[in-house]
Amino acid sequence: MPRYVVTVASPLPPNDAFAYIADLANFEQWDPGVASARQVEGDKPGLGAEYDIDVRNAVGVLTLRYRLTAFDAPRRLVAEAHSMAFTSVDTITVEANENGSTVTYDARLTLNGILGLAHPLLGLAFRVIGNRAASGLIKALDGQKVL
Numbered sequence: 001m002p003r004y005v006v007t008v009a010s011p012l013p014p015n016d017a018f019a020y021i022a023d024l025a026n027f028e029q030w031d032p033g034v035a036s037a038r039q040v041e042g043d044k045p046g047l048g049a050e051y052d053i054d055v056r057n058a059v060g061v062l063t064l065r066y067r068l069t070a071f072d073a074p075r076r077l078v079a080e081a082h083s084m085a086f087t088s089v090d091t092i093t094v095e096a097n098e099n100g101s102t103v104t105y106d107a108r109l110t111l112n113g114i115l116g117l118a119h120p121l122l123g124l125a126f127r128v129i130g131n132r133a134a135s136g137l138i139k140a141l142d143g144q145k146v147l
Contacts, residue, residue: 006145007145008103008141008146011142014075018073020141022073024039027051090105102146105137
């Protein structure tokens with residue numbers, strides 16, 4: 001299963017970092033692979049909130065419906081999207097540190113059915129996509145990547 005993890009040290013306090021990242025509508029501000037993002041269920045981030053995320057791909061734009069399946073503000077959230085072809089599970093954790101906060105973004109992509117045979121190839125592409133998104137997240141959080 002392809003996976004991409006990035007940890008960012010940010011000067012933002014944990015509540016502020018979590019509030020920003022928990023609102024998936026902000027994805028389009030920092031992830032260059034996202035054409036647009038909007039909340040479609042609920043009136044704020046929280047358990048059960050849903051977002052339509054329009055993701056750029058080789059043939060155009062694919063809309064994914066992400067649902068917040070775990071939400072423990074200001075520490076952790078899990079966002080999941082399911083399609084016929086794959087399942088995406090993104091886990092975001094925020095911890096306080098001496099200078100602000102540490103944000104870890106852990107994205108896992110599972111191809112469904114016979115498509116699972118392509119996981120090794122998808123892993124290479126997922127790394128490139130993840131690196132671009134990580135750069136945007138680092139900038140948005142005014143932070144730096146933690147090695």
